[in-house]
Amino acid sequence: MTKQRTFILFSLLPALLLLAVFTFYPFFRGVVMAFQNYVLFDLTNVRFIGFQNFENAFNDPKFLYALRNSAIWVVSSLTLQFLIGLSLALVLRRGFRGRGVYQGFVFYSWALSGFLIGLIWKWMFNSQMGVVNDLLMRAGLIEQRIGFLSDPNWAMVSVIVANVWYGIAFFAIMLLAALQSVPAELYEAAGMDGAGAIRKFFSVTLPYIVPTIIATTLLRAIWIFNDPSLIYGLTNGGPAGSTHILSSLMMEKILSGGDYGSASAIGVIMLAMLMLYTVFYLFVTKSEKVGDF
Amino acid sequence: MTKTRVLLSLKVLYLSLHLILMVFPLYWIVMTSLKPKKDIFSFPLHYWPQQFTLENYINIFKISKFHVYIGNSLLVSVLSAVIVIAISILSAYVMARFTFRGHKQIMMAFFSTQMLPGFVSLAPLYLLLAELDLINTRFSLLILYTVGLIPFSTIMLRGFFQRIPSSLEEAAMIDGCSRLGSLYRVILPVMLPGIASTFIFAFVQNWNELFAAVMFIDSESMKTLPVAMNSFIMKFDVDWGAMSAGTVLSVIPTVILFAFAQRYIVEGLTQGAEKG
Numbered sequence: 001m002t003k004q005r006t007f008i009l010f011s012l013l014p015a016l017l018l019l020a021v022f023t024f025y026p027f028f029r030g031v032v033m034a035f036q037n038y039v040l041f042d043l044t045n046v047r048f049i050g051f052q053n054f055e056n057a058f059n060d061p062k063f064l065y066a067l068r069n070s071a072i073w074v075v076s077s078l079t080l081q082f083l084i085g086l087s088l089a090l091v092l093r094r095g096f097r098g099r100g101v102y103q104g105f106v107f108y109s110w111a112l113s114g115f116l117i118g119l120i121w122k123w124m125f126n127s128q129m130g131v132v133n134d135l136l137m138r139a140g141l142i143e144q145r146i147g148f149l150s151d152p153n154w155a156m157v158s159v160i161v162a163n164v165w166y167g168i169a170f171f172a173i174m175l176l177a178a179l180q181s182v183p184a185e186l187y188e189a190a191g192m193d194g195a196g197a198i199r200k201f202f203s204v205t206l207p208y209i210v211p212t213i214i215a216t217t218l219l220r221a222i223w224i225f226n227d228p229s230l231i232y233g234l235t236n237g238g239p240a241g242s243t244h245i246l247s248s249l250m251m252e253k254i255l256s257g258g259d260y261g262s263a264s265a266i267g268v269i270m271l272a273m274l275m276l277y278t279v280f281y282l283f284v285t286k287s288e289k290v291g292d293f
Numbered sequence: 294m295t296k297t298r299v300l301l302s303l304k305v306l307y308l309s310l311h312l313i314l315m316v317f318p319l320y321w322i323v324m325t326s327l328k329p330k331k332d333i334f335s336f337p338l339h340y341w342p343q344q345f346t347l348e349n350y351i352n353i354f355k356i357s358k359f360h361v362y363i364g365n366s367l368l369v370s371v372l373s374a375v376i377v378i379a380i381s382i383l384s385a386y387v388m389a390r391f392t393f394r395g396h397k398q399i400m401m402a403f404f405s406t407q408m409l410p411g412f413v414s415l416a417p418l419y420l421l422l423a424e425l426d427l428i429n430t431r432f433s434l435l436i437l438y439t440v441g442l443i444p445f446s447t448i449m450l451r452g453f454f455q456r457i458p459s460s461l462e463e464a465a466m467i468d469g470c471s472r473l474g475s476l477y478r479v480i481l482p483v484m485l486p487g488i489a490s491t492f493i494f495a496f497v498q499n500w501n502e503l504f505a506a507v508m509f510i511d512s513e514s515m516k517t518l519p520v521a522m523n524s525f526i527m528k529f530d531v532d533w534g535a536m537s538a539g540t541v542l543s544v545i546p547t548v549i550l551f552a553f554a555q556r557y558i559v560e561g562l563t564q565g566a567e568k569g
Contacts, residue, residue: 007472008391011383012399015443018380019406022418022440027409029417038416088311091304102308103559104552106315111547113501115519116540119526120322123533131321134338165314177559219407226410229503250412251504260416267413274408 033264040258053265062241063249063266070245073160074225080164082217085171092172093179110169118233121162125149125234149235152242159234159243166230171216178212179205214285222274246270319544326350326537333534349538356535358513359542362521366543369431369517370499373438377446377495378488384443385450386476390459403444415508422509433509434517438499446491453487454480490558497547518543 037049057063088106092099109117124131125148133145148158186204195203228248231237237244237252244252246266253263325333326349328342353359388400418437419428427433457480465475481488503519510516516524522539525532 004391005393008387008393011387014380015384015447016399016402018436018440018443019402022421022436023406023409023414024402026414026417026421029420030413030415033416034413087307091307100556102312103555106311107555108319108548108551109315111497111551112544113503113519115501115503116522116544117318119522119536119540120318122531123325123537124318124321129334129338129533131338165318168315173555173559180559222408226408228412232503247410247412250410254412254415255507264413264416267410270410271408271413274410278408 030260030264031268033260034268036261038259038261038264040260049261053261054269056262057265057269062244063246065241066244066246066249069156069243070225070247072156073163073245074221076160077163077167077224078217078221080160081167081171081220082213084164085168086175088168088172089175089179092176107169107173109166110173112166114166114227114229115233117162117166118230118235121158121165122149122234125158150239152239155235155239155243159231162234163224163230167220167224170220174212174216175209178209182208214281218278218281221277225270225274319548322537322540325533326541328534330534349534350542353535353538353542357521357525358516359521359539361514362516362518363542365431365516366500366518367546369434369438370496373435373442373499374492374495376435376439377442378492380439381443381446381450381491382476382481382488385447386454386480388447389451389454403447406444411504415505418505419508427509429510429512429515431510431515434502434506437505437509438502441502442495442498446495449491449494450484450487453484453491456487457483486557486560489554493550493554493558496550500543500547 034053035048035050036046037052038046092103123129125133127133127145127147127150130145130148132148133142136142137145146154148154182205186208187200190200190204225245226247228245228251231243231245231248232251235243237248241249247270250263250266250270253259253266324340324342327345327347328339329344329346329348332339332342332344388396388403422428422433427436461483462470462472462475462479465479466472470478501519502517503523506517506520507523510520518539522536522543525536525539
């Protein structure tokens with residue numbers, strides 16, 4: 001028995017030690033910074049200021065705008081990625097010759113970084129030389145070039161389009177994997193009971209893949225909410241802050257202002273929102289086993 | 294036409310549409326990278342370059358140490374992925390096979406790391422690495438990338454372990470294998486698809502990481518590819534020829550790796566998802 005305990009201890013030690021030193025310790029130190037005046041160019045003046053950073057955030061129109069954008073960004077990206085990814089996975093479920101090659105071409109976006117995807121789409125959305133404008137004009141859908149990234153109304157739509165494009169592969173892969181694990185007997189049994197295709201989908205397929213759906217949407221929502229890299233590459237929050245989400249605003253506070261205090265406050269607010277979301281989500285979906293995929 | 298034929302044509306149409314939508318951005322960036330500068334900024338747009346040139350590719354090696362960045366990215370990404378796998382296999386195995394006091398809390402700790410907004414930790418990490426005298430070293434990235442991926446890899450590998458009946462290693466242990474020995478000789482070969490997909494995932498994440506690298510690295514000889522691409526925007530106010538050539542070079546390894554491995558990954562995930 002003691003031998004087993006030693007084995008458990010030593011197997012977990014490297015992972016836990018590294019996490020403690022390089023993940024949890026810096027994170028808690030960062031949380032402390034949220035209650036400090038901590039500005040890179042003013043390091044002699046580091047001091048505790050209570051909730052001042054939080055108050056400042058909620059009084060800042062830029063923050064409130066980013067808050068609103070974050071909601072739009074997460075909900076619309078997630079919904080579209082999921083629906084398109086699911087439909088693709090359903091179509092791909094029954095194999096066909098060349099499916100492997102097809103998947104290779106369709107799923108590669110999964111392997112690219114948000115930052116590079118941002119750059120690629122920045123070039124495609126370019127108002128002068130951009131291919132998106134060119135295609136729309138050739139198709140006769142628009143008469144004048146659209147400033148996709150310079151017009152605040154279009155900019156948010158543009159970053160969401162790029163993000164949806166980016167995320168389809170992830171959902172398709174995860175859902176395809178789940179679909180392929182549905183035992184064939186279940187369909188045979190449903191078929192003998194006289195169930196049609198639609199009926200089979202709702203009473204066999206869907207219940208079977210629900211755990212995967214819950215896990216992927218939960219993880220993906222957190223990821224989309226937390227990752228500013230696509231926005232950084234595509235618009236860097238512009239024009240005039242119109243495409244900032246909370247994470248990109250936090251990034252800007254650090255990279256251009258060195259204001260770690262305010263940035264950390266935004267981070268703490270984000271974490272609080274994520275925790276609420278996760279608890280709510282797990283409660284609504286009655287699932288505590290998320291992640292077991 | 295019969296109903297099935299209509300359905301089939303719809304399927305083919307849908308799949309083709311997806312293919313075009315997903316491939317076009319990459320096609321476009323490749324084509325841009327192969328056009329001479331004057332053609333990149335001229336009308337009308339050409340969907341097939343009138344003239345192919347490698348000048349953009351030659352150019353990025355001239356204006357920057359692109360081969361050095363590639364080397365740095367490869368070194369850090371591969372090394373970190375290997376270490377991640379080594380560490381996570383042990384933690385995942387233990388988390389899959391045993392229940393013990395603190396088991397649930399440790400699992401929670403792994404999960405919770407996935408939620409932490411990265412930028413909160415960046416400044417304190419900078420301070421910590423400065424205290425350890427690791428700023429502007431590839432070692433700092435190696436540590437951070439490894440630590441960053443341990444939780445997800447553990448969760449993923451744990452799923453794969455749970456698929457494998459524990460009777461397998463128990464049999465080996467009765468035959469006189471130690472626990473580590475049976476893990477190494479009996480379980481790991483069965484786990485290969487899972488290990489491969491976890492490794493590729495880790496490699497791709499490291500290869501793509503930007504923000505930590507931007508913060509912790511500033512000397513030319515230590516830069517990784519994403520950092521180099523990032524300074525391209527700053528320095529040259531987006532020279533789209535160089536930018537597209539750089540983008541193509543930085544996506545090639547991950548795209549190729551993924552093209553070969555995606556089948557494996559879906560299979561691996563299926564196994565992971567199927568656990569009883």
